[in-house]
Each structure stands twice: as structure tokens, then as C-alpha cells.
Amino acid sequence: MTNKTHPEYAALLLRLTLGIAFLAHAGLKVFVFGIDGTVGFFQSIGYPAALAYATIAAETAGGVLLILGLYTRWISIALIPVLIGAAQVHWANGWMFSAEGGGWEYPVFWAMMMAVQALLGDGAHAVSSIVASRDDEAAAA
16 A cells, blocks of 8 residues: 655655744844844843854754754754743743734744654655665675
8 A cells, every 4th residue: 555645755844844933033134124133132131142142053054954854853852942942931821822022932933843843854865865865885785
């Protein structure tokens, strides 16, 4: 019987969507709010300045690695705390993200999607799969 659900393409679509979303959010922090503005916001809510830099770096590197399909499971797990931190920032605004200041609904949903990605793995067209297949071919030769 043929598998017609194509989970490898579902994982690919999710991986690309999450990676692009992380790059977009990092870009927002850098190009719209500015790094100084982002650092100032983090400090205004009681977070250390270093956490703003770490968040931008994690979102940027994580987004690129997800798009490429490198270390997908580990990157997905590693980015969940970033999203939990975002949910904490929005907690007082209520559940719906459409609330003024944004609620916690979206970051929690996004964190759950990262857990799903970690469970699914790389999916189709991942760089890690290409490298692994070349290693297998080299070992067989």
C-alpha cells in the first residue's frame, strides 16, 4: 500500500514556515525597532540587555538553520524557550493576540508548532538528509 499522506512534505512546509517566521521576527527587531530599541524594550520589562542580543541571534540563526534543514529537531527544541519568553511578555494582555499589546495565544501556538517540528524532524529537501545520503554512499563505496 502506498503512503499518500506525505509526512516528509508536511514537515518541509512547517520547517520553511517556521524558519521564515523566525527570520521575519528577527528582522523586525533589527530593522523596524532597531537593535537599540529592542534592547531598550527588553530592559524596560526587566530582562537584561544581553537577552535581547541572544534573542535576535537565536531567531536569526534558528530561522536559517530551519530553512536549510540542519539540526531541525535540536533547533526546534532550542527555540521553544524564546517563544515561552515571548508568551510571558504578552501574558498580562490576555489570551488573544489581537488584544492591545498582543496576547499570549500566538507565541504559545508557535511553541507547540516547534514541538511538532521537533517530533517530525527535517522532512523533505533538508540539507542534513543530503549530507547523510552522501555519507552513506561514501561508506558503501
